[in-house]
Amino acid sequence: MALPTKKFPAFPRTEQIAPVEMNRVTSLYKTLFWTGNSNGQLHLLDQTQLPQHIENTICTTVEDVWNAIKVLKVRGAPAIGVAAAYGVVIGLQESRNASVDEFLREVDRIAAYLAASRPTAVNLFWALDRMKAVAWKCEAFTATEIHDRLLAEARSIELEDQTMCSAIGRHGSTLLKAGMSILTHCNAGGLATAGDGTALAVMFQAAADGKDIHVFADETRPLLQGARLTTWELQQRGIPVTLICDSMAAQVMKEGRIQIVITGADRIAANGDAANKIGTYGVAVLAQYHGIPFCVAAPSSTFDLSLPDGSGIPIEQRASEEVTCGFGTRTAPENISVYNPAFDVTPAELITAIVTERGIIRSPTTQAIREHLA
Ligand code: MRU
Numbered sequence: 001m002a003l004p005t006k007k008f009p010a011f012p013r014t015e016q017i018a019p020v021e022m023n024r025v026t027s028l029y030k031t032l033f034w035t036g037n038s039n040g041q042l043h044l045l046d047q048t049q050l051p052q053h054i055e056n057t058i059c060t061t062v063e064d065v066w067n068a069i070k071v072l073k074v075r076g077a078p079a080i081g082v083a084a085a086y087g088v089v090i091g092l093q094e095s096r097n098a099s100v101d102e103f104l105r106e107v108d109r110i111a112a113y114l115a116a117s118r119p120t121a122v123n124l125f126w127a128l129d130r131m132k133a134v135a136w137k138c139e140a141f142t143a144t145e146i147h148d149r150l151l152a153e154a155r156s157i158e159l160e161d162q163t164m165c166s167a168i169g170r171h172g173s174t175l176l177k178a179g180m181s182i183l184t185h186c187n188a189g190g191l192a193t194a195g196d197g198t199a200l201a202v203m204f205q206a207a208a209d210g211k212d213i214h215v216f217a218d219e220t221r222p223l224l225q226g227a228r229l230t231t232w233e234l235q236q237r238g239i240p241v242t243l244i245c246d247s248m249a250a251q252v253m254k255e256g257r258i259q260i261v262i263t264g265a266d267r268i269a270a271n272g273d274a275a276n277k278i279g280t281y282g283v284a285v286l287a288q289y290h291g292i293p294f295c296v297a298a299p300s301s302t303f304d305l306s307l308p309d310g311s312g313i314p315i316e317q318r319a320s321e322e323v324t325c326g327f328g329t330r331t332a333p334e335n336i337s338v339y340n341p342a343f344d345v346t347p348a349e350l351i352t353a354i355v356t357e358r359g360i361i362r363s364p365t366t367q368a369i370r371e372h373l374a
Helices: 062-070 077-091 100-115 122-137 143-175 199-208 225-236 246-254 280-289 366-373
Strands: 032-035 041-045 056-059 181-184 214-218 241-244 260-263 267-269 274-277 294-297 343-346 353-356 359-362
Touching (some): 032 077, 032 143, 041 062, 041 077, 056 062, 062 077, 062 100, 077 100, 077 122, 100 122, 100 143, 143 199, 143 260, 143 294, 143 353, 143 359, 199 260, 199 294, 214 225, 225 241, 241 246, 246 280, 260 280, 274 280, 353 366, 359 366
Parallel strands (some): 181 214, 181 260, 214 241, 260 294, 294 353
Antiparallel strands (some): 032 041, 041 056, 267 274, 353 359
16 A cells, blocks of 8 residues: 555644543543533533534533534434433433422433434434433432432443443454555544444554554545544544545545445444445445455444344435535535435445454344344
8 A cells, every 4th residue: 555654643722612621541532521420511522623623512401412413513323322321311400309200201201302313323212212221210219319320321321332442443453454454434433432433443453453554534425524533533543544535435446445444333223234324335335346345343232123124224314505515615506406315224235244342243144143242
């Protein structure tokens, strides 16, 4: 791979509206963190501002959390789940002195509200279901006690996510050899999780193991998560990365520059069909044509075994302005008709392997997935 492999310094902080928190171990910015007790606040690294501005936004109401998820201040399937769990805690702060009946009704109301923020990433619903289950199991306690337990559950979801990311990194890095160039789409890094990410965790681990790797990042139209976020994260870690427009992937593969594709997923059906950022399906088709392995890295919370295949995965439709007027510059005529699905579904037969925190599912099938998750 003869492309330039310059190492970049960490991106400078240019503006802050609230203190950003660095992870003490890795010296990297934290995607989200909670401060205080059950009456505390959720801090999010505002991903709509990256990479120009590194600033946190503080959520003090459940509406703040809903909005942050909706407008992608926090994004990526696992991170949305963690943020929503803390959102439940925030939404219940004024109900601490309510009767248990009222409190539990409020739990359901707030969970339903947060569930309506984005439809595709199943981790959101998975986290909200966990929060509801904890609340309803605690019927014998006071509302205050249940609320404290909900904060503990949100913290557990965050910590488990970190552990899952590390495990995905360890398993997935066995797929990478020194000298490999990896293509990724969208952002499945630390910014998309509470830990080191999924697809990018694999690359971080391989680099930490001393493997000399290089990454191609699709820019990922229309919201440019690849250009804005994935390249930024890889720069921060000193991993060589080359940005390409989405439409260049075929040519770059044809030139023999890519040895493996690794992406994240927002929801994986029982048979292995995987929803991920729009454009992923096209990349998988290209990978098969060029004989390149196409792998998905995701925690077990991303599986939705209630869906036999990907046809039932709800696909989020987003505003037309994201396509016609992205980042404030109009690039299409006024009143043009736009179709803007935010995700697509890659059929399982195009997926070489799915990496989870438990290991690697090769050539995923319904049976292999069931056994893996059992
Ligand atoms: O719309 P986004 O930015 O939330 O989409 C994110 C993705 O598609 C990611 O690839 C996916 O959530 C996996 S994140 C580990």
